Amino acid sequence: MKITIKGAHLFDPNNNVDEVGDLYIEDDRVTDNFSATSSQIEIDARGLYLLPGFVDIHSHFREPGNEDAETIETGSRAAVKGGYTSVAVMPNTNPPIDNEGVARFIKEKAKEANKCRIFPIGTITKGRKGSKLSEMGHLYEAGCVAFSDDGDCVKNSATIRRALEYSLLIDVPIIEHPEDTTLTSEGQINEGVISTRLGLIGIPDVSEASMVARDILLAKFTGGKLHLAHISSENSVDCLKYGKNKGIKVTSEVTPHHLLLTEEEVVHFDTNTKMKPPLRTKSDRKALQKALKKGIIDAVATDHAPHPDYAKELEYSLAPFGVVGLETAFSALYTRLVLSEKISMEGLIQSMTNKPAGILNLPVGEIKKGGTADFTLVDLNAEWTVDPAKFASKSANSPFIGWKLKGVIKFTIVGGILAFKEGEFL
């Protein structure tokens, strides 16, 4: 298959690409120009930005086990609609991805869905129970790109130490969900002025930061690669600064909702504001934006966590934690952070492409000759309103419903094949 993309604004800060031009794709690679007549598809991309396809290293596609919330097929649709070409999926499925069978099942389902690249993340411990290590080698060979008990923190410090040590064998990161659950207890939202006013049990920010500190010190001690999921607080950022300054192998991610929202969103008891870690204060949000800008936090990850409407239409304290994010991430961040000059376009794109790809050693996330042909074409001037009825995801639990956003994904190309074209899935 040969594709010609004409007149796009090619933009890849990692390779200093920032110019209007044409791009040629042959099979799944970027190639030299070929004659117009041999091109099978020609895309008139004048006025559009051509970006490396986005890479999400933290999504929940719920299959196997919770197909009423999302499937690999619907999750993949949500991904390409949001401009994502690669998605790493978390192993808190049922059964969890703690054996090769489940890892292979996910790869197989991804092939059937045939939309975006899907990379399973294996569990750190068998059954995500926090005690015995999973067979990381076997899982790696079955396609797992990292290990995490996400949703749960590995409470036992000796276990996370052994996991970090053992991972040196295959050189993939251990992704930790940092949370001291004894401090979280029955907490529902950030512990602070809003929890005090609403009478909801609070989750103190130290429940995250204390585990961030523990894990960074264990990464230093073991030499293992540590990746910290969904950082939400200023205290955690301070610990990460220490880690980066000491040259410890630690990376981290932040979600669009933690970058854009605060605990104030909770005041009307809308359960789409309930997630773990919880939305924090304005000063935490500012610290997160600054940390992303300065590279203390490396990547944006969605923590796309679908839940069906009936599960979210409950008393606040009974509703499950988590929000969807793949279809809104880019536009929300572009509109609220880039256009308001809190972060540069270069910074945002790197944190959504080559940087997350680098954390998981994925050979994607760039525009370069011979490189993987995974791209997103976006109209930065077009405006849209977030409407839950129009989501491709099976669930609509978004905290951004009703937001007017700039930036519409027009085309998504995965491995040289058009996966999404102006609202339609191919």
Add this chain to the structure above:
Amino acid sequence: MMNRKDLLGIEDLSREEIEEILEVAKSMEEILERPIKKAPTLRGITVANLFFEPSTRTLSSFALAEKRLSADSINLSASSSSVLKGETLLDTARNIEAMEVDIIVIRHSMPGAPHLLAKRLEASVVNAGDGTHEHPTQTLLDLMTIRKRFSEFDKLKVAIIGDIRHSRVARSLILGLHKMGCEVTVCGPPTLIPKWMDVFKVGINYNIEEVIPDKDILYILRIQKERQDQSFLPSMREYIKYYSLTYERLKKYASSKVVIMHPGPMNRGIEIESRVADSEFSLILDQVTAGVAVRMSILYLLSRRKLNENNN
């Protein structure tokens, strides 16, 4: 003039609305003093009292208020978790509403449960206590009790003593007292006062003996025995030592005109000594009496629009 569908919290009420509720409650009190304690005001209005938590005072107070005003009412009590029964709270409430109920009075263990119903139902929703969030009708009856004793609210000094952290009564009362111009200090063990209590703009003092002296009102909260199992307190014995309102403390530190209030149910001998609860300083039973009149007032004000429509 109060013109709202729901009564969810003191936070949403203006001072004018509070004044109107208290004013109407005064005329309701007159009905209660008649030989035949009944008026036809809410004839044709149907109220469902949906109580997901055990309650004696609040439920009987609402039930009586409804009967005194000739509303049709039903009481539904349910286990605290609707999910355990398999039906969601919203579905339970929708079923009740489908039977042409005009007002749903809800008591629930979780903050925001009445707000969820208010958003989704056409029926009026009255919050009869949502977890540790708000208990607006309690505050309104407390304000009525205070007004009867002091006639003016301005600059009254009130101390709320006990488990502030877990108290919906305290949250609503602080908001209500502030709206009426009173000064509020909270007092209790540091573990039972939220770290972010400043948001309520109250004085904070851990020492009851420093708090008592210049106060007009000492509002004592119930302390739950479970708090010691959850490590908020080392023991009840120690709580009594530092925070129990004893007759000795009262005599030694309080002004001679002080009044004592308590939302009930009381633990005699723990947060309050029997001799104090039964003393001439105590307004505890006056609070209960005011409860019926205040709830009659609220039910009437929430139905007023509908009643006018029916009459036209």
